[in-house]
Amino acid sequence: MLLMSPGEPTSNRKLAWLGIALAVYVAVLMLPTPAGLTASGQVALGLLALVIILWISECVSPAASAIILTGMAVLGLMGKPLTEGARPMSSADALQVMLGGYSSSAVLLVAGALFLAVALKLTGLDRRVALLVMSKVGISPARLTVGAMIVGFVLALFIPSATARVGAVIPIMVGVVTALGLPVTSSLGATLMIVTAQACSIFNMAVKTGAAQNLISLNFMQGAFERTVTWGEWFITALPFTLSMTVVLFFVSLMVLRPHVPPAEEAKRRLAEEVATLGPVTLPEKRLMLVALLLLVLWSTEGWLHPLDTTTTTQLGIALLLMPRIGVMTWAQAEKQVPWGTIVLFAAGIALGILLSRTGAASWLAGVTLGQLGLEGLSVVAVVGALSLFSIVLHLGFASATGLASTLIPIMIAFSQTLPFGAETAFGIVMIQSFVVSFGFILPTNAPQNMLCYGTGAFSTLQFAKVGILMTVAGLLLLLLFSATVWPMMGVL
Template sequence: MTITATPAQQPIGSPAEPTSNRKFAFLLLALALYAAVLLAPTPAGLSASGQVALGLLVLVIVLWISECVSPAASAIILTGMAVVGLIGKPLTEGAAPMNSTQALAQMLGGFSSSAVLLVAGALFLAVALKITGLDRRIALLVMSRIGISPARLVLGAMLVGFVLALFIPSATARVGAVIPIMVGITTALGLPVGSTLGAALLIVTAQACSIFNMGIKTAAAQNLISLSFMNQAFGHDITWGGWFVTALPFTLSMCAVLFLIAVFLLRPIVPEPREAEARLRQQLAELGPVTGKEKRLIAVAVGLLLLWSTEGLHPLDTTTTTQLGIALLLMPKIGVMNWSEAEKLVPWGTVVLFAASISLGTLLSRTGAAGWLANITLGQLGLEAMPLVGIIAALSVFNIVLHLGFASATGLASTLIPIMLAFTQTLSMGPDTAFGIVMIQAMVVSFGFILPTNAPQNMLCYGTGAFTMGQFVKVGLPLTMAGLLLILLFSATIWPLMGVL
């Protein structure tokens, strides 16, 4: 890997300056487009507040795609511009015009969502794993027990991703914990990071992360933001176990496809494995015996998993059980961390972005902007005349293509799911079927397989220098095609039998 100077070391006139200018140019572009949408004549069928909502959508899409500001900063900019735009406009037809206080209250509504509390709680759980070192112990244990061969190592990388996905809702945090293990295994075998083995392990780490994002309700923020919108539209949610069982056939199939692609397309080569096995044993030995904090964390994590998977059989929902678990972890003697050390490691920007995204989605829905946008985009494709599988196919392709321009699945979910919800309400089908269609699209939102820039975990792995963009695409394209075909296959067979559609 090439070592570059830090910003403090770079002289004036270095490449950092054009980067800063580029970011500022994109920020100006985003604000100019927002102003242009607001100043344009209001289209037929769209309210004045709906026009503001569309302007905000254009604003954040430019901010998210260009990454000219941080996610948290984009949320603050979104809230400020929303208040400015909504002053003097009624939220819905017949309502009184809003003042700044009312407009701000509307944009702060997302912070009161239970989904935001769940995300924050789950991020604290991820911090507990990091503080205790349990995430590293789990990864080392799995990789040391699985064995040293190309197929076994690829399988081990996938198993590590699955176990961590059960407890860590941040793809970045999960992959960040696993990358040093995968790089260590590669170098322990005397291979460079950019060898066929290094490329296979790091690509599988990124791609498996996206697969398990779809398979586990609490594994990704985009799942929770999608379900928040769906709960508002349909009046009900899906349990942790319900999501897991629904996604299970798809998740297992995608894992099998990824395994075959990695082994047969990338063809990783492993030399004499004894050194790698010894290194793994050494790293495990350096961790020492399982500590009391780790044991307490394991007990809480297993308890949470049991409560999540049996949601509906007891009176506690996923958010409540998660909060109770975090409360235990923060208690003296009983817990594993205190607030002062935990708060420094929680990515609060993720929480702020999540809440602001919910507010934007709610605004798009309440002002009628999502319905208007669905009508002029998806409504013009004649999907209502298609069979159910054809509708899912068209929506999935639309979703996958749109994702090529997004680096954040949370941003994509905030943009797309309200439009999907509005569109399904125009179709002549029952609410349960409509719920199933949107849930499938909420899974497809995580299809960040094609480019390294399609997901943060991809970029983390790409930053190791273990693989080229061409190698990533070589795996990502067939994986995406297989995923689309599996979505259609299960939409026509298993999911109707399960009552999803």
């Protein structure tokens, strides 16, 4: 009798899902081309089905899914014109189309911001910020909850990776709980872990550079509407919504999870000891703080005090951080810790979105899905609500907001352009949907940061869902409220 290794069932499951994904892709290509859809558009839809299965099943790594996507695209597009009336593409032409995503300035911005995250980790500045905040807010359930949210917001200003931010915060939160003599599975442990994950999703929406899905959405929007959003414009637009969501998270987490703490003297002492082990602020930390402050000023004054866009200023900042004596790291140090797979996935997602748009597949898909909902005769607020609900339901099957943005935003853009509201309103509708892409509140599997916190064993799926469902309902109601009041006054809608 053959013995099966522990990892074999999982490997077989992943192989089965990969086979299903490839089979679906081939099946879509073999179907008769629907009316109104080009042959290359049918390939784009097959690729969309392929990557959705790869992303939902997680049968391969994100970077591997990007490589598979590119390879299958070349095979599918060969011999077909990209647009109606164009010449049939060779394999080199098809590859050039799929490599177009790598030339996007948004990819360079994500790469630069990930280098900034590495600099924070190498210098230990992220840990210093987290410990100082937690030691100053005080020891009580309400104060610790606020402290966890403050840490999440500060790190979101400089770290574009939710995984990196939460990975830096989790050990501090676990330390706070154990310093109080409580197990990680206590009500306080569950609260701090859930708040860390949920606040990360909120602050992903708040900061343009806070999440890759924001940048991928903006890249599509800029191509379709020929306008962009500065760092400051994004922040101000999202501010009323994210502030409200933060308040909701504070009260929901305290009411649902009911955390408690024992006498806090021991925790204060332990936190003070942790802060003391940091020692004085080092020269590399000081230099990093200066560069980070400079970047924050340049980002927030883009298009107002200077003409440099966010990507350019970020690259200048990273250049300073890599310079000898002036900087805080070498290329050899940085390249080992940058998640290159994230960059590859990001570029491939942009390439897929561009392909969906250029071949007309996004417009066709928008017409046969969202177009059948009869939204054309509804008010702007009703349209925002219906599209947001559609996005929230779709997100339940996605573990990657970047993947969801790559899939959903081109379709939302194509649909919004068919509505009788004008280009400015259509742009605003899509921008609001780019916020909704970060609604990973309900299941631990809806976002990488959720899974990191879930991995601590601090909370159950049911506890997370109780908070997440209330957060999602509140978020949807707030979207409707601000779409009817604040955002029209701000000129967003």
